[in-house]
Amino acid sequence: MQPTSATFKGNATDALADAKLQKALGHIKTGFIERRRKAADRLPEFEALRDAAKAIKDHTLAHLDLYLERFEARVIAAGGQVHWCRDAAEARTTILEICRAHDARTVTKGKSMVAEEIGLNDYLEANGVEPIETDLGEYIIQLRHEPPSHIIAPAIHVNKEEVADAFRAAHTHLPHERVLDEASTLLAEARKILREKFVAADVGITGANFLIAETGSTVIVTNEGNGDLTQTLPKAHIVLGSIEKVVPTLEDAATILRLLARSATGQEFSVYTTFSTGPRRAEDPDGPGAFHVVILDNGRSRMLGTEFQEMLRCIRCGACLNHCPVYGAIGGHAYGWVYPGPMGAVLTPWLVGLEQARDLPNASTFCGKCEAVCPMRIPLPKLMRRLREEEYERKLSPPASRWAVSLWAFVARRPALYRLGASFTARLLGALGRRSGRFRSLPLAKAWTAGRDFPAPEGRSFQSLWAERR
Amino acid sequence: MSAREDMLSRIRGAVGKGRAADAGHTVDARLAAHRMNLIPARGQLAPDAKIKLFETMAREASATLTRVPLPSDVPEAIAQFLKSENLPSRVAMAPDPWLGSLGWERQPLLAIRRGRAEPSDEVGVTVAFSAIAETGTLMLLSGPDTPTTLNLLPETHIVVLRESQVVGAYEEAWARLREARVGEGGAVAMPRTVNFITGPSRSADIEQQLQMGAHGPRRLHIVLVEG
Numbered sequence: 247m248q249p250t251s252a253t254f255k256g257n258a259t260d261a262l263a264d265a266k267l268q269k270a271l272g273h274i275k276t277g278f279i280e281r282r283r284k285a286a287d288r289l290p291e292f293e294a295l296r297d298a299a300k301a302i303k304d305h306t307l308a309h310l311d312l313y314l315e316r317f318e319a320r321v322i323a324a325g326g327q328v329h330w331c332r333d334a335a336e337a338r339t340t341i342l343e344i345c346r347a348h349d350a351r352t353v354t355k356g357k358s359m360v361a362e363e364i365g366l367n368d369y370l371e372a373n374g375v376e377p378i379e380t381d382l383g384e385y386i387i388q389l390r391h392e393p394p395s396h397i398i399a400p401a402i403h404v405n406k407e408e409v410a411d412a413f414r415a416a417h418t419h420l421p422h423e424r425v426l427d428e429a430s431t432l433l434a435e436a437r438k439i440l441r442e443k444f445v446a447a448d449v450g451i452t453g454a455n456f457l458i459a460e461t462g463s464t465v466i467v468t469n470e471g472n473g474d475l476t477q478t479l480p481k482a483h484i485v486l487g488s489i490e491k492v493v494p495t496l497e498d499a500a501t502i503l504r505l506l507a508r509s510a511t512g513q514e515f516s517v518y519t520t521f522s523t524g525p526r527r528a529e530d531p532d533g534p535g536a537f538h539v540v541i542l543d544n545g546r547s548r549m550l551g552t553e554f555q556e557m558l559r560c561i562r563c564g565a566c567l568n569h570c571p572v573y574g575a576i577g578g579h580a581y582g583w584v585y586p587g588p589m590g591a592v593l594t595p596w597l598v599g600l601e602q603a604r605d606l607p608n609a610s611t612f613c614g615k616c617e618a619v620c621p622m623r624i625p626l627p628k629l630m631r632r633l634r635e636e637e638y639e640r641k642l643s644p645p646a647s648r649w650a651v652s653l654w655a656f657v658a659r660r661p662a663l664y665r666l667g668a669s670f671t672a673r674l675l676g677a678l679g680r681r682s683g684r685f686r687s688l689p690l691a692k693a694w695t696a697g698r699d700f701p702a703p704e705g706r707s708f709q710s711l712w713a714e715r716r
Numbered sequence: 717m718s719a720r721e722d723m724l725s726r727i728r729g730a731v732g733k734g735r736a737a738d739a740g741h742t743v744d745a746r747l748a749a750h751r752m753n754l755i756p757a758r759g760q761l762a763p764d765a766k767i768k769l770f771e772t773m774a775r776e777a778s779a780t781l782t783r784v785p786l787p788s789d790v791p792e793a794i795a796q797f798l799k800s801e802n803l804p805s806r807v808a809m810a811p812d813p814w815l816g817s818l819g820w821e822r823q824p825l826l827a828i829r830r831g832r833a834e835p836s837d838e839v840g841v842t843v844a845f846s847a848i849a850e851t852g853t854l855m856l857l858s859g860p861d862t863p864t865t866l867n868l869l870p871e872t873h874i875v876v877l878r879e880s881q882v883v884g885a886y887e888e889a890w891a892r893l894r895e896a897r898v899g900e901g902g903a904v905a906m907p908r909t910v911n912f913i914t915g916p917s918r919s920a921d922i923e924q925q926l927q928m929g930a931h932g933p934r935r936l937h938i939v940l941v942e943g
């Protein structure tokens with residue numbers, strides 16, 4: 247996917263004006279945020295587990311070459327193959343070659359952010375292999391020809407009427423006038439159609455939440471079970487992982503898994519957590535006959551040995567997106583590439599280049615919420631600030647005055663701010679209110695306020711609203 | 717330079733600098749120790765409380781559960797469950813010898829086919845290797861007696877579990893696996909697939925509304941054998 251992060255401010259302005267998107271983003275608050283808090287509160291050891299998980303990843307990253315070598319040896323011992331890929335192009339051609347070796351016409355895919363990162367679907371399609379996304383959210387956005395807008399809820403920006411439209415347009419063999427007005431009917435239709443695809447696919451591609459050095463296992467976590475059907479039914483299973491996914495042992499994975507679902511969806515544990523090791527054994531009645539693991543670098547090794555190494559602890563839970571006032575106001579697409587929110591603001595410049603993504607590190611109110619909820623204790627605000635300094639040093643940043651709008655000046659000039667859109671305003675004020683003592687600037691003010699016609703204020707003052715938020 | 721060498725040398729260049737000469741040994745020792753890190757108190761309960769927690773958490777994850785006093789009660793419990801839920805009495809069953817020995821002939825109305833699941837199967841019956849109380853999670857292994865497709869393809873997944881298989885924490889389940897499957901050089905011999913399953917399949921991808929039965933089973937029913 248071509249990054250459009252360079253036009254971030256324009257994207258953001260459009261997103262704020264999109265009433266439908268604003269409604270969809272409202273679901274985040276009632277859903278993810280509340281549930282995560284409950285799940286974390288329910289486990290007294292949650293904070294200590296964060297420390298333990300951070301220590302595991304820090305140790306692994308400090309010995310990453312050694313753990314990757316051991317992982318590779320175990321995959322081979324289990325009868326699988328490992329493919330090392332420096333960049334997206336190498337990973338794409340490697341995967342295509344494996345598909346061709348299996349005469350693949352169709353491949354099913356479990357949700358993989360790394361596959362989005364390398365633009366795998368377009369490439370396979372252009373080369374005569376049909377990729378079929380099987381995660382419901384990914385399937386929806388594949389039909390709509392758009393990128394995911396959230397790393398764990400890829401279609402969070404789509405409403406059910408749009409899903410129905412996409413299904414009517416794609417599933418043309420079904421009666422056009424069928425009723426598709428409930429989430430349950432839509433799911434039932436997708437289940438039926440994708441079931442046939444699972445059975446017909448020649449190759450299944452999944453991502454990896456973890457790679458286990460001790461056993462050569464790859465791990466995926468899903469709620470739908472699509473990743474399991476994807477890897478169990480076809481002739482070959484390709485795992486697309488990246489270098490930082492490795493952890494030493496099964497026990498280490500267990501420690502981090504206690505944080506993943508709770509931080510992501512607020513579940514105690516996801517429905518399916520699956521450890522896959524090698525191809526099916528000779529005596530097994532089912533499972534894939536071949537097992538390939540692609541290990542991608544794509545810019546990550548450059549982060550090692552710098553303070554950005556900390557970003558490589560990320561387990562892609564999405565908590566930092568869910569709690570980010572900027573993400574909550576503009577959604578994922580405005581970030582212009584695969585990884586949105588605070589984690590994307592830090593990661594994207596490393597993967598596509600800072601020139602392409604220079605606005606992203608500014609997409610923050612520095613409220614600190616992302617770091618507070620990140621299960622891996624990644625200092626996201628600090629890293630964003632570092633990128634801004636880097637931009638400044640490399641003269642990539644726009645004049646400081648364009649960004650540095652102080653909170654008070656900003657509010658004073660925009661008394662109608664809270665009418666901007668309920669979820670955005672509530673979130674913004676909430677965020678500002680909580681951290682007002684440390685608030686320095688509102689970097690996005692320009693993008694948010696430019697080009698919008700603010701309706702007149704209604705009744706309550708900013709102060710009363712703010713007081714309520716506290 | 718091959719991509720492999722290139723990547724490894726880049727990584728080594730970045731993190732290998734001030735590292736001790738015997739870092740390889742450190743890593744191997746760390747792998748061999750498979751230490752348990754931090755186990756929540758909830759995962760360390762006394763036997764009765766542990767079973768109770770498993771039940772509570774499994775139900776919370778929308779699994780259903782029936783207890784039976786004896787292994788020989790399992791066939792009737794399953795026949796009853798299928799009847800009460802208006803489900804077909806044709807089942808695909810794992811060819812596990814213990815499961816097969818439970819006296820299915822006493823349920824002549826059940827039509828049983830043993831082997832992997834086919835896409836047309838509506839009910840799958842399997843056995844678990846272990847179950848983890850802290851989150852109500854089942855642990856199932858692939859193998860000739862326990863095909864993975866049975867866990868995934870049928871709309872209704874029935875798992876027979878013995879109380880003695882229930883452990884407190886994931887780490888204990890791994891310990892049992894290490895004990896049961898010793899491979900080369902004492903390392904654990906992993907099966908192709910280890911499925912941890914917590915409740916039936918679901919999706920909230922449409923407007924964040926939770927819907928059950930996305931791609932995997934719509935129903936997960938656990939028959940828990942006491943003792």
Ligand code: SF4
Nearest residue numbers: 560561563564566620
């Ligand atoms: S940065 Fe932290 S909170 Fe954000 S996705 Fe990664 S692990 Fe989750």
